[in-house]
Amino acid sequence: MVQGPTFYMAGAFFPSWMVCLAGAIVIVLILRLIFIRTGLDDLLTFRLMTYTAMVVAIAFALALLIYGR
Template identity: 60%
Template sequence: MSGPSFSLFGAYFPSWMLCLGIAIVLTIIIRILFIRIGLDDLLTFRLTTYTAITIAIACGLAYYVYGR
């Protein structure tokens, strides 16, 4: 049994790729917001924090949209 997929230009891509792409864009927007309000300077592990935010958004989006 394969996971949900979508067709893009005749090829099928797994749904997690779409969720990850959206999550990366949203994380970039969140980082810009953090920089503007000064929260980015307070983060000690920026890479870990933004990676965790990206994964959380991607998993949450996949669960919300595809129910998995």
């Protein structure tokens, strides 16, 4: 039986994708602050979709880089 990577935190097992998703959210929040300071945030037309797509793309990239085989 093949099982995906999990982490033991706070008495429970969490799937690795949750850790990657949390990391991606933190990275996008930092990127958003940078975008606001540089004025790039004002140029985005669909901010919600853009930031959501960034979170998903970064989460996938983290999962591939850390757990990819």
